[in-house]
Amino acid sequence: MLVANAQAAGQDNTWYAGAKLGWSNFYGVDHNDAIKDAADITDESNDALGAGAFAGYQINQNVGVELGYDWLGEYKYDVTDKLDPTMKGDDKVTAQMVQLTMKIGFPVADSLDLYGRLGGAYAWADSRELDNDDGAAFVGALGAEYAIDRNWATRLEYQYTTPLGDMDLDHTGVELDNGLLSIGMLYRFGQEAPEPVVVPPPMPEPTMVDQSFSLSSDVLFDFNKATLKPQASQALDTLYSQIEAARPKDGTATVMGYTDRLGADGYNQKLSEHRARTVADYLIGKGLPASKVQVQGMGESNPVTGSSCASGTKRELIVCLAPDRRVEVKVEGVSEVAQ
Template sequence: MKKTAIVLAISGLALASAAQAAPQANTFYAGAKAGWASYHDGLTQFERLDGLKTGHQRNSVTYGVFGGYQITDNLAVELGYDDFGRNKVKYKGQTIGKHTAHGTHLTLKASYPVLADLDVYARVGAALVRSDYKTYDDSFVGEGFPGRRGHDLSTSAVFAGGLEYAIMPSLALRVEYQWLNNVGKKSNSLSTDYRPDVGSVTAGLSYRFGQGVAAPEVVTKKFAFSSDVLFDFNKSSLKAGGSEALDGMTTEVANSGLASPNYNVAGYTDRIGSDAYNQKLSEKRAETVANYLVSKGVEQTNVTAVGYGKANPVTGSNCDTVKGRKALIACLAPDRRVEVSVQGAKTVTM
């Protein structure tokens, strides 16, 4: 018989974790963002004030904070606060009026994974926005424009979309475009109501609570060794080639990441010989393998050895018609085996 080890990983529940960008369901997240905002529409009415040609500065810095609850893997509810930036009306390069807006928003966030760590997402909801208006009492503008302040509180629709990348399970980067419809409502004598839209591009970081938790998963690996590789026929002392085969198994288990694995060693014989003799031989062979594992550093309490004698033959009736002892010994070789079942906890980062 060819003396090569049948070292087969018959079953292994090796687990792979592909982190999606969205947090795990039933967890919370919080973050901050900053970027650039731009006011649109409603600005042309200020191009002339009593015949004075004016301009405007529609772009400014925006920033905000947000937090959310991940309802499912792909749906979250998000609450946030934003400084939506500001628009300035200018005359001869100086500011004569200013509109600032800030407030809270509540949106639903739906995401879809496009790569293992990258999601595309959209948010839809409403924002409660406070708009503050200020005009400046500049002498060159004239007496018709004294310094004044005012504010209003209004609700605006929020639409947003972006990409979210999981740098690690607990930390994600998002890039987003957000649009607020009809921010504020300022009536004036110059034209119709002033209700601009605000668009913004931001980048932000979010921290996901409860992510990256080490989740122990039970992993089982099974190995089968031809008894002829480990032992000479009718012997229970380990051969030199047998130690190499067992070393290969322990190396594979060590590389699998199992914590304190348990080794269950089962010894079997063929049907030649009495039941009592085969039972004793199978027990000695199982104990020999167990003792070798202990000598290689496996905790003795983590190793069990059981002999099953001629039970559970794998050859079935294949050798029933074989004539001659040598031929029968060769035919029954698969029944002479040692099986090792290794079970342990593998830490998987979610």
């Protein structure tokens, strides 16, 4: 295909015009009985050069109507008097016609169309020795049409026509059929460029989300409390924005509360749970699905400070152990691809 999406049949409701040239063959020749009785028919020349021009209207991809003129060439022969062989002469029958056919096409590829034409013609057959004969004829054709580009196409066609001439001695004295094998070129008018095909860029592949965010409890809560400070909302709003930026789809958020080692284990466990629940409720209020949020109280486990705060007054230990007092949020899931 030289041009993508070129249609051999052309676009609907458009006109076309073209010309053809090829080999014209006369066959099934039958002379008037009076001629055959009186003379020998010899040196018949059944082949000739044929040509034509045509114009058509493409109704849709499968159906069109075509009007054409064909010069079918000359059938030549010699006549020898049976009683006097010295009486010899030659004669010829020239044939031409105007035809109107319906064209039925069958696309086999974007640029290739197989078709048939069927209809009638008004034909003229002219014999040099006898009178002209004109009248109706039958026309049928089979062919293939190939689109070179959006406007130009070429076709290969075999056309059959019958009958031509008339055996009556008042006319050509000859009746014959014709087959025309031709190659043609045609131009299609009003062919519009196809709409460009816009291929959207491929969507990015989703990726796994596994992120953790940590906030100091001292930023969110007063010491030994589980109620949010007035200024805690700013830190939690920032945390919610970070979770949204990760765009987890059908993911889960686990909110874990931690305390320092000061105080009883059971008390610290409950305090860590309350702080985790307070942060989780805030995030749910901002928009996280409640069913996707889990709460865990971790108590004084997993201290960040390790053994660095071994001694000191209680006030000194509270300051030193501040990193252990924290709330962590772990987000897991698949990233939601932005539309």
